[in-house]
Amino acid sequence: MDIRQRLATNLRRLRLEKGWSQEEFADQAGIHRTYVSDIERGARNPTITVVERLARPLGMSPSELLA
Template sequence: MEIERRLAERVRTFRKAKGWSQEELADQAGLHRTFISQVERAAKRTTIRSVERIAKALGVSFGQLLD
């Protein structure tokens, strides 16, 4: 569960730095807002493809989300 918590924290940090709502991030990544909410709460495991979509939307590398 450690990696899910780390991902949740990093997604939230990068999203807030852009001043985006969860809905805006979801729109930019082509994902559903509730999915982003679940990721940020570490309540949902996600695929590598979804993490890549989130990273691209945020303008960061895949590795930065897990660093």
């Protein structure tokens, strides 16, 4: 699995574990909902700074989100 797909799978799983919609999560991460949707489909190649923003509301490190 390539790294974009790994991020996609992890993000979707962790967001759903929190019971958050994409929109709720996007608001917390400070990222547009469509961008979250694209990342969860593996359709984006985000920078490490974006990964840091995704990880924060999940209470995880960027490294864990890519593991």
